[in-house]
Amino acid sequence: MNKALLILKREYLTRVRKKSFIIMTLLVPFIFAAMTVLPAWLAMQDDHEERTIAVYDATGIFLGRLGSTEYTKFHFIPEEEYARVRDDIKNSQFYAVLFIPPNILSANRAQVFSNKQVTIDIKNMIDNKLEQILESDKKQQVIKEVGVPDLEEKLAATHTHINVETIKVGEKGESVKSSTEIAMIVGYIAGFVIYMFVMMYGMMVMRGVMEEKTNRIVEVIISSVKPMQLMFGKIIGIGLVGLTQLLFWVIIGGAVISGVQAFAGGDAMQSVQSSHDLMSAPGMSVSSVVQEQQQNMALDIIDKVNSLNLWMIAVxxxxxxxxxxxxxxxxxxxxWEQ
Amino acid sequence: MELFKAEDVVKDYAGHRALDRVSIAVAEQSVFGLLGPNGAGKTTLIRIINQITAPDSGEIYLMGRKVKASDIQYIGYLPEERGLYKKMKVGEQALYLAQLKGMSRRDALRNLKKWFDKFEIQPWWNKKVEELSKGMAQKVQFITTVIHEPKLLIFDEPFSGFDPINANLLKNEILALRDQGATIIFSTHNMGSVEEICDHIALINKSKKVLDGNIFDVKEQYKLGDYEIETTDLSDQSALFNMNGFQLFESEIRGNRQRLKFRKSDGESNREILQKLTSNLDVSAFREVIPSMNEVFIQVVEQANQKN
Known part of the structure; x- marks a missing residue:
């Protein structure tokens, strides 16, 4: 047998048989899937903690207008109570204290006091509510001054959104749906994977060479084969290890994705079905429309991914x-030798 | 007949000449000792023989013709600094190294089994090298050196790292290989082992060959004219030795015997010395002191260094 081939075989087999290689190959697709799914899942989890926020409104503009949600309630308090509660939030029944200063219109600021860090959701919610109320007050003022009663509706009607669809024209003139965004994302991911692999496996070659040098076995080996044979056997062997790992990742990843698709897809089919039923009935519910839109979007993305030339990408x-x-x-x- | 010959080999490294017109000839089925102090150029010469590096000028001949790249399969090399893949299993690794030397898998397996049986190390076959002791790994390494039945074997300090029992085992194996037809180049600092196994030596000092010859001729050549006698006469004999022109440099009384060491003056034969001594002294033993390889080595290297 050719000696370079012998070296290639050894380099390949010793690495593929390693426990760390097998574990990495099997686990990474799942870890990757978990890494993409988990944050999305966590973001979808609603915040179910009930919170009451005390509000001292020095302006009197906001009284009764803040509106409570299911879990977050606003409770207006007078000035004397405000001072007391603010100094001892921990022992009050309030989660936080919102102070709206008398000069909010000119200063554009309000303050929230709490003993624990206020969540970003609460902060954003208060932000939005105050802004909306002040904005709508200002708008009403402007409308009154201008004297055009339906000004707001007219302005809203000018709001425009254009969606540019990119369509690739295939060889036979057929148009294929495509998406610049998805092409970019696929390119980005592939680029990252190549970068990672080249680093990882380039390092592996370097470690292999170093091992032979520190072990001193290299002298025995290059008295048996030419250094070029050793180097190429090693590099190609390790390159094949990389391709093997990639192949397994693609197969396992594909299996995981199609598994998820089958699971979620079944759900989706049902909901599409039920929304069709509802459509025939008068007074269609809004939520099912939203659901159907999401469903269509997912199908659209799959469509667009399929429109990419996957073979070309693989090669x-x-x-x-x-x-x-x-x-x-x-x-x-x-x-390294330098 | 010579199995191996190097002619006027020169090798330069950056700003330093490692070998300067070195020629050696190794007779078939002999043990050739390649001696010299550290940094003399022995390992460079060995690397050239193994085709790890090429000489800048000069020629290398194997089996009567110029050496070719494929001749590597006829050479077995045990480097001074040796090692194996630590994570690989012993048997698998030995098989791999044998195949790299051009053996078929089947032949390699058969020979390996023979050697593993001989060294009684069959149970190690499936152990990883990192689990072996240093001495055990050395044995495996020795087997991988000789497994492809090379015509020329090169051992660089083969006994370092072996205990006396295993060193002896190894020495006997080396001699047995020679008797079976292998030719051996043997590089060492251990002059005791040189005397035990070498037939011929070459001494390299500061990249030049300074001594070359049959081991007995070399020792004969470096005799200093020293003698040792034993006598039952325990009295002081310095006057007698001075009178005869001998330089007495050691006398020692042990029990009822006195041992005396002296150096003769030039040109006297052993018969004349004995005649001079026995006429005045009751000599019970007389011996000419042949220098050990160790003494020859030191003498030659010091002489060579004084010349420079």
Whole structure:
């Protein structure tokens, strides 16, 4: 057997049989899936803590207009109580104290006191509510001054949104839905994966060379084979380890994604079905419309991903991966010696 | 017949000449000792023989013709600084190294089994190298050096790292390999082992060959004219030795015997010395002191260094 091939075989087999390689290969797709799904899932979780916020309104503009949600309530308090509560929030029944100063219109600021850090949701909610109320007051003022009663509706009607759809024209003149955004995301991810792989496996070559040098086995080996055979056997062997890992990631990742699709897709089909039922009935519910829109969007994305030339992407991916890897793998051990 | 020959080999490293017109010839089926102080150029020469580096000028011949790249399979090399892949299993690794030397898998397996049986290390086959002691790993390394039945074997300090028992085992294996037809180049600082196993030596000092020859001729050549006698006469003999022109430099009384060491004056034969001594002294033992390789080594290197 050719000696370079023997070296390639050893480099490949010893690495593929390693426990760390097997664990990495099997686990990473799941970790990756968890990393993308978990934050989305966490973001979807609602905040169910009941909170009451004391409000001392020095202007009197906001009384009764803040409106409570299911879990967050606003309670207006007079000035004397405000001072007391603010100094001892911990022992009051309030989560926080909102102070609206008399000069809010000119200063554009209000203050929230609390003993614990206020959540971003609460802060944003208060922000929005105060802004909306003040804005609408100002608008009413302007409308009154101008004397055009339906000014607000007219202005709202001028609001315009244009959606540019990108459509690729296929070889036979057929139009294929495409998306610049999705093409960009796929490119970005592929680029990142190549970067990671080239680093990881280039380092692996360097470590392999270092191991042979520190072990001193290199002298025995290069008295048996030419250094070029050793180097190429090693680099190609390790490159194949990388491709093997990638192949498994694609297979496992594909299985995970199609599994999720089958699970979520079944759900979606049902909801589409039920929304169709509702459509036939008069007085369609708003939520089902939203659901259907989301469903359509998901199908659209899958459509657009499919419109990408996946074979082309795979081939160029492997080409750039190997190109980058060879360059890096050939350079790193040399650099290390300097 | 010579199995290996190097002619006028020169090797320069940046600003330093590692080998300066060194020629050696190694007879078939002999043990050739390559000696010299640290940094003399022995390892460079060995690397050239192994084709790890190429000489800047000069020629290397193996089996009567110029050496080719494929001749590597006829050479077995045990470097001074040795090692194995730590994470690899012993058997797998030995098999791999044998195959790298051009053996078929089947032949390699058969020979490995033979050697593992001989060294009684079959239970190590599936152990990882990192689990072995240093001495155990050295044995495995020795096997991987000889496994492809090379015609030329090169051992660089083979006994370092072995206990006396295993060193002896190894020495016997090396001699057995020679008897089976292998030719051996043996590089060491250990002059005791040189005397035990070498047939021929070359001494390299500061990149030049300063001594070359059969081990007995070399020792004969470096005799200093020293003798040792034993006598039952315990009295002081310095007057007698001075009178005869001998330089007495050691006398020692042990029990009822006195041992005396002296250096003769030039040109006297052993018969003349004995005649001079026995006429005045009751000599019970007479011996010419042949220098050890250690003494030869020191003498040659010091002489060479004084010349420079």
């Amino acid at each position: 160029t991916f492997i080409f750039y991966f190997l190109g980058g890897f060879f360059m890096y793998a050939l350079c790193m051990p040399r650099l």
